[in-house]
Amino acid sequence: MNYTTQTPIYKGNIWEYDMSSAGFTMAKKSGLLTDDEMSLLDSLPKQKRVVQLGLLMRDDTQLLDAVEKGIKDSIRGFCEVNDILRSDIISIKRDAVFSTKKATELEIDGAIFREDNKYSSFYLFNRAELFWSTWDRKGTWKGLGKDVVAMHEDHFLAFVGRIITSSETGDAKTVARKLNYFRNQYVTLKLEKECYIECNKDSMYRHHKTLHDANILTKAFPGIENVNPIFNYREFILPLFSVLWRQS
Numbered sequence: 001m002n003y004t005t006q007t008p009i010y011k012g013n014i015w016e017y018d019m020s021s022a023g024f025t026m027a028k029k030s031g032l033l034t035d036d037e038m039s040l041l042d043s044l045p046k047q048k049r050v051v052q053l054g055l056l057m058r059d060d061t062q063l064l065d066a067v068e069k070g071i072k073d074s075i076r077g078f079c080e081v082n083d084i085l086r087s088d089i090i091s092i093k094r095d096a097v098f099s100t101k102k103a104t105e106l107e108i109d110g111a112i113f114r115e116d117n118k119y120s121s122f123y124l125f126n127r128a129e130l131f132w133s134t135w136d137r138k139g140t141w142k143g144l145g146k147d148v149v150a151m152h153e154d155h156f157l158a159f160v161g162r163i164i165t166s167s168e169t170g171d172a173k174t175v176a177r178k179l180n181y182f183r184n185q186y187v188t189l190k191l192e193k194e195c196y197i198e199c200n201k202d203s204m205y206r207h208h209k210t211l212h213d214a215n216i217l218t219k220a221f222p223g224i225e226n227v228n229p230i231f232n233y234r235e236f237i238l239p240l241f242s243v244l245w246r247q248s
Contacts, residue, residue: 001072003092008124009243011168014090014131015099016117017106019074021046022095023053025111026070032063071095074111081105090122091129093142098122098131120168123243126235127200130160134168137161144199151203155194156232159186160240167244179244183237189224196224198231206231 019025024041027033033041037056041049057064075097079089082103090098096116106113120134128143139161141149149157163182167175185191197203198217206228207216215228 001075001092002094003089004124004129005090005122006124008239010090010100010122011120012100013102014119014122015102015115016119016131017078017097017099017103017113018116019071019078019095020112020114021049022071022074022111023057023067024049026067026074027053027056027063029070029110030063030066032060032066070111074108077108078103078105078111078113081108090131091142121164123164123240125239128235130164132161132164132168134165137165139164145201148199148201148203152194152197152199155192156197156199156236159191159195160236163240163244175244179241183241186229186237187233189227189229193221193224193227196227196229196232199236200231 027041028038033056041052044052057067071094075092075095078084078097079099082099082101082105084097084099084101084103088099088101090100092098097113098119103113103115106115117131117140118133119131119140121132123130123132125143128141130139130141132139141157159182163175163179166178170178186195189196197205202217204217204219205222207218207222207226208228216222
């Protein structure tokens, strides 16, 4: 079960609730595991258990279907018991619920949920989502992948984070000024060169169009005068500018 609101920005408390050992819990409840399979899974540390269960489900579609249905039913039950309506849900990521309403009942028919994180805002980009904590001055990105976030979190994504923190703590005039300054600095190629690596799984520099009208992507820095900044601008800056500028 996956769902994300199409509201581009939400400011206010967001609680993340994750189901503990979701796959294993539902596999046990299904009654489809043999005693030997159950004993093996019980004996493994968490990460190895996840891998082993994945192998079992790969070879047993009935088990796979039972686990996925069990997770969906538990998520649905969690929301119903806690009176969490669709309008309260920012996102559902398989076995995790991001809700603007705080839950009080964390055990649902054997499934145990835990409050994993608390955020102060949410931003929907073209191909990614950001849950931001102004208290920690950091966020959780969804849709980019851990390796992409790790590569960009000290560069381009750090600038995005600073703008968002400013929007939550500063006055509208200051936010508008910083946002406009950031956009102008970016499009005029005045930020550090790492900020122009595209925030996607390839993480490469895009060159300006050649005489043959074809974009070239390289890992090597082509020189700032040859960089085409369109990707990060279109995918991140423009959506952020659009929602924050209207609020300023």
